[in-house]
Amino acid sequence: MHKLLIGAEEIPEIIRAVAQKIVDAGFAGDCVLVGIQQDGVPLSEKIADAIAGIAGERPLLAKLDISMYRDDIGKMRRLPLIRETEIPFDINDRELILVDDVLSSGRTIRAALDAITDYGRPALIRLAVLIDRGNPEYPIRADFVGRRIELPADRRVAVRFAPDDAPGVYDEPWIERHPETKE
Amino acid sequence: MKNLLLKNARIIDPGRGLDTIGDLGVADGKIVDPGKVSDPQTIDLSGKVLSRGFIDLHVHLRQPGNTNAETVKTGCMAAAAGGFTSIVAMPNTNPAADTAGAIELLRSTAARDGVVHVLPCGCMTNGGKGEEMAAIGSLKSAGVVALSDDGRCVQDHALMRHIVEYAKYFDLPILDHCEDVALAAAGVMHEGKWSVLLGMKGISGASEELMIARNVILARQIRWKIHMQHVSVKESVELLRDARQKGIMVSGEATPHHLTLTDECVTHFATTYILNPPLRSEEDRQALLDAVADGTITVIATDHAPHTRTAKLVEFDHAPFGIIGLETAFPLCYSELVKSGRMSLPSLISRMTQGPAEVLGIKDYTLDEGNAADLVVIDPEATYAIDASRFCSKARNTPFDGREVSGRIEMTIVDGKIVYAR
Amino acid sequence: MQWNRKDLLELYDLSAEEIELILDTAAEFKKVSQRRVKKVPALRGKTVVNFFVEPSTRTRVSFELAEQRLSADIINVQTQASSLLKGESLLDTIKNIEALRVDLVVMRHSAPGAQAFIARHLNCGIINAGDGAHGHPTQALLDIFTIREKLGAVKGLNVTIIGDILHSRVARSNLWGLLKLGANVTLAGPSTLVPREFESVGVKVCHNLEDAVADADVVNMLRIQHERQTIGFFPSTGEYSRFYGLKAETLKKMKPSVLVMHPGPINRDVELDSDVADGDKSVILEQVTNGLAVRMAVLYLVAGCVKK
Numbered sequence: 001m002h003k004l005l006i007g008a009e010e011i012p013e014i015i016r017a018v019a020q021k022i023v024d025a026g027f028a029g030d031c032v033l034v035g036i037q038q039d040g041v042p043l044s045e046k047i048a049d050a051i052a053g054i055a056g057e058r059p060l061l062a063k064l065d066i067s068m069y070r071d072d073i074g075k076m077r078r079l080p081l082i083r084e085t086e087i088p089f090d091i092n093d094r095e096l097i098l099v100d101d102v103l104s105s106g107r108t109i110r111a112a113l114d115a116i117t118d119y120g121r122p123a124l125i126r127l128a129v130l131i132d133r134g135n136p137e138y139p140i141r142a143d144f145v146g147r148r149i150e151l152p153a154d155r156r157v158a159v160r161f162a163p164d165d166a167p168g169v170y171d172e173p174w175i176e177r178h179p180e181t182k183e
Numbered sequence: 184m185k186n187l188l189l190k191n192a193r194i195i196d197p198g199r200g201l202d203t204i205g206d207l208g209v210a211d212g213k214i215v216d217p218g219k220v221s222d223p224q225t226i227d228l229s230g231k232v233l234s235r236g237f238i239d240l241h242v243h244l245r246q247p248g249n250t251n252a253e254t255v256k257t258g259c260m261a262a263a264a265g266g267f268t269s270i271v272a273m274p275n276t277n278p279a280a281d282t283a284g285a286i287e288l289l290r291s292t293a294a295r296d297g298v299v300h301v302l303p304c305g306c307m308t309n310g311g312k313g314e315e316m317a318a319i320g321s322l323k324s325a326g327v328v329a330l331s332d333d334g335r336c337v338q339d340h341a342l343m344r345h346i347v348e349y350a351k352y353f354d355l356p357i358l359d360h361c362e363d364v365a366l367a368a369a370g371v372m373h374e375g376k377w378s379v380l381l382g383m384k385g386i387s388g389a390s391e392e393l394m395i396a397r398n399v400i401l402a403r404q405i406r407w408k409i410h411m412q413h414v415s416v417k418e419s420v421e422l423l424r425d426a427r428q429k430g431i432m433v434s435g436e437a438t439p440h441h442l443t444l445t446d447e448c449v450t451h452f453a454t455t456y457i458l459n460p461p462l463r464s465e466e467d468r469q470a471l472l473d474a475v476a477d478g479t480i481t482v483i484a485t486d487h488a489p490h491t492r493t494a495k496l497v498e499f500d501h502a503p504f505g506i507i508g509l510e511t512a513f514p515l516c517y518s519e520l521v522k523s524g525r526m527s528l529p530s531l532i533s534r535m536t537q538g539p540a541e542v543l544g545i546k547d548y549t550l551d552e553g554n555a556a557d558l559v560v561i562d563p564e565a566t567y568a569i570d571a572s573r574f575c576s577k578a579r580n581t582p583f584d585g586r587e588v589s590g591r592i593e594m595t596i597v598d599g600k601i602v603y604a605r
Numbered sequence: 606m607q608w609n610r611k612d613l614l615e616l617y618d619l620s621a622e623e624i625e626l627i628l629d630t631a632a633e634f635k636k637v638s639q640r641r642v643k644k645v646p647a648l649r650g651k652t653v654v655n656f657f658v659e660p661s662t663r664t665r666v667s668f669e670l671a672e673q674r675l676s677a678d679i680i681n682v683q684t685q686a687s688s689l690l691k692g693e694s695l696l697d698t699i700k701n702i703e704a705l706r707v708d709l710v711v712m713r714h715s716a717p718g719a720q721a722f723i724a725r726h727l728n729c730g731i732i733n734a735g736d737g738a739h740g741h742p743t744q745a746l747l748d749i750f751t752i753r754e755k756l757g758a759v760k761g762l763n764v765t766i767i768g769d770i771l772h773s774r775v776a777r778s779n780l781w782g783l784l785k786l787g788a789n790v791t792l793a794g795p796s797t798l799v800p801r802e803f804e805s806v807g808v809k810v811c812h813n814l815e816d817a818v819a820d821a822d823v824v825n826m827l828r829i830q831h832e833r834q835t836i837g838f839f840p841s842t843g844e845y846s847r848f849y850g851l852k853a854e855t856l857k858k859m860k861p862s863v864l865v866m867h868p869g870p871i872n873r874d875v876e877l878d879s880d881v882a883d884g885d886k887s888v889i890l891e892q893v894t895n896g897l898a899v900r901m902a903v904l905y906l907v908a909g910c911v912k913k
Binding site for chain 1: 606607608626629630633634636637640641642644645646647675902905906908909910
């Protein structure tokens with residue numbers, strides 16, 4: 001049913017590559033990495049560590065839950081559970097980098113843009129992802145991409161970080177580990 | 184009408200202390216010697232119980248006033264299906280049966296539409312409002328067998344005293360709904376653990392107990408019959424037991440629902456469980472079962488109270504009180520009292536025949552030859568689930584649909600005519 | 606943990622986990638109200654009817670604002686039980702409202718169980734905003750939210766609720782919620798208004814104020830209704846206040862960390878001295894703030910389970 005696409009041992013390397021691209025673009029300690037709940041949050045921490053390793057300074061971190069901003073409320077069997085949003089500073093005129101594990105349809109990022117701008121008016125927003133599936137439904141592109149993976153639309157790319165959860169990047173059918181059944 | 188020869192039945196006749204296998208003849212509407220029935224239709228009743236038909240002292244027929252819920256015709260059919268051959272029609276119709284004219288209307292309607300005997304009951308007070316004494320003498324002349332303000336209770340003790348004194352002269356027993364209105368406090372369920380936990384207005388048991396005590400005093404003082412309708416609490420039973428031991432002319436009835444259900448049923452707010460008196464605690468229920476078994480309570484009465492689905496499809500607080508009971512009375516009581524080993528079948532039959540007959544002053548309510556052939560045939564072995572969709576009553580407001588019970592009414596005969604056969 | 610209910614009727618229906626889920630969700634919604642933009646599109650395109658068959662200002666305003674902050678469309682219906690009795694039945698009225706493609710009905714009614722009755726017959730979600738003396742789950746949730754926010758866990762806390770417990774839906778809902786979360790509950794007030802039957806669910810019943818509050822971590826003072834006096838439950842509000850009002854000198858003898866709560870509206874100097882109501886132990890206005898977050902959370906969770 002599910003197939004390992006990228007082994008756990010390769011993930012730190014991809015994260016470093018993303019961090020390098022961010023630093024190359026001129027961002028480092030003065031930017032904010034905004035991890036999108038749920039899997040963007042641990043990823044943002046790892047990227048921040050990598051940036052610290054490369055540039056010597058660590059960006060600020062924030063967490064963003066986009067459940068309240070989704071465009072598929074009422075279409076889903078159930079509403080997603082709301083997780084913590086933590087933006088411990090003023091984001092006005094700051095440079096933000098949204099971080100998520102996979103860029104798929106672009107809908108999550110659309111919701112994240114709505115959500116984050118309700119907290120203030122950032123100077124600019126960029127997007128960093130570990131995996132880009134390259135089949136956006138909305139006109140949204142990532143600025144910093146770790147790996148591009150093309151899969152049929154009925155398959156899902158799943159990234160697992162937790163050591164007790166067989167870490168790696170997987171090719172899965174949609175139904176498996178879907179947010180509705182995950183709890 | 185064919186003559187009948189009922190063969191091989193277990194004949195139970197508590198009035199004569201009879202419980203035997205035998206035959207019974209019916210000719211010209213009367214019970215006759217089975218050896219002397221000419222050209223009978225023979226019915227083999229092996230394994231079945233044959234008794235004098237049940238009397239229900241407490242039935243609401245809803246005609247006139249609420250014929251969407253029940254009529255004399257459908258109520259009588261329901262009675263027949265429940266094994267009842269005589270039913271006492273409560274006077275709280277709309278308008279109330281507080282005049283001779285109303286009683287005559289009921290009698291003529293019953294003569295036309297009814298398949299069982301409808302015994303009219305008149306109001307004690309005009310409109311059943313508890314304010315002025317009704318024309319009791321005229322009611323008697325029109326044919327009432329008893330007086331009641333059922334649904335309400337005369338709060339004015341002096342007025343009640345006068346009613347009992349006056350009724351005594353006309354030989355009319357009082358059937359009283361015992362409820363002190365102030366203590367009942369517009370409640371909708373039993374005041375106890377569940378009303379407190381649910382935040383619902385409770386009807387205190389004291390509200391019944393107080394009026395039973397009042398009635399015991401009046402019955403003693405006036406030496407006349409006061410029958411306590413739908414006794415529901417333990418303390419009422421104790422008052423009744425004590426009074427009867429002293430020879431005071433009081434009696435009491437228990438309903439099948441108070442014998443089988445408790446206030447815990449209300450926890451889901453289903454309006455089938457709104458009753459007055461309300462379903463009481465398990466302790467009360469056990470006291471009632473004991474009282475029926477030991478003869479403190481001599482009458483099982485249904486308080487058959489039909490309501491339309493619409494009337495019950497409202498908030499609990501706004502729903503009308505009552506459930507239907509004619510078609511479920513016997514199996515419920517048989518399962519709860521006889522099958523459980525609490526009392527014998529002849530004793531239960533006595534509570535549904537002899538007991539109510541005594542309250543009404545009917546003498547010799549037995550299977551003696553010459554008596555009216557008002558009979559019921561019971562299958563004591565049948566075990567089944569109650570199916571409300573097959574009821575003869577117009578109403579369906581019963582909490583017992585689907586309940587597993589034992590004991591089934593097989594046939595009901597009124598004046599020698601088979602009015603119900605399963 | 607997943608939320609599975611299209612209705613919120615009473616807290617005794619819920620598990621401790623479900624209550625915690627509401628509170629956790631409410632914590633996130635509380636942040637929304639602290640932002641520059643106090644609104645989220647979570648219920649955009651959903652219609653909520655606030656159906657109040659009993660007058661209410663506080664609860665209705667709180668629900669209405671919660672709905673607005675979730676971007677729902679709102680209709681307010683205010684009626685009286687008496688007018689419902691005369692005309693269309695409650696069920697027909699609500700079915701007509703549902704036929705307008707409404708997603709949620711927030712309902713207050715004077716009859717216990719009215720919402721449970723309606724919920725059995727409808728597809729849209731029902732939120733109980735108070736049913737007689739039976740329940741007021743969102744009030745209890747906001748009370749518990751406030752306790753949890755101020756004191757950490759609820760488990761093991763001594764919570765004393767004081768007042769007309771007999772007629773109080775707030776007391777009952779709090780009781781169920783607090784018991785589920787492991788608090789020790791004491792109910793206190795005049796013997797006519799605090800029936801002993803409550804002991805059957807494992808709470809303490811007490812008729813002496815000082816005993817009731819001695820070990821309390823939280824005291825929740827209920828509003829005393831003047832009309833109870835007229836039907837003989839206690840002699841006068843003056844006497845009530847003397848024996849069951851919370852005064853500054855009593856407060857001094859209590860735990861320094863105690864929280865003083867009140868569901869409002871306060872009868873100042875009857876159940877609560879003004880000094881106490883406005884003092885540093887009082888969290889009464891925070892309860893109001895938290896009510897908004899809790900109602901947003903409940904609306905959000907319940908809306909997610911309403912079938913289209």
